[in-house]
Amino acid sequence: MEFKKEVAANLNQLLEKTYDAEKGYKDAATNVKDTKMKSFLEEQAQQRNSFGHEIKQEIKAFNQKPDKGGSIAGTLHRTWMDVKTAFSGNENETVMEEVQRGEKAAIEDYDEILAETSLPGSTKSLLQNQRQKIEQAQQSAQNWKVIS
DSSP, X not given: OHHHHHHHXXXXXXXXXXXXXXXXXHHHHHHOOOHHHHHHHHHHHHXXXXXXXXXXXXXXXXXXXXXXXXXXXXXXXXXXXXXXXXXXXXXXXXXXXXXXXXXXXXXXXXXXXXXXXXXOHHHHHHHXXXXXXXXXXXXXXXXXXXXX
């Protein structure tokens, strides 16, 4: 029973950060004028929403309760991003730098949980799939910065 609670607690931490990422992407989409970039950011927000639903289902599979809402740190990061963007000459570059930074942190969070050798196969597979998609988003953000 303790094992289920521990896995669910780790997943709940990831869920909280997923909520933060979704909100961050939505906020970032409102800060850019470029329609292609806005579309990319909105797609990422929707993807994080889907990730959240998948993580919630995994938590429920352990007969545990998913947390609701994001973190204070996530709110502070979004506020900082708004301030930084407001004073930046190149809002697109600033937004994509923050996307890269956020995705790098997310990958580290996933890696930490995936390092648990006793994760059930379904959980491990879910997290590996999500991590791969986050890595792709990080690469897209990096490529966007190079193009700009």
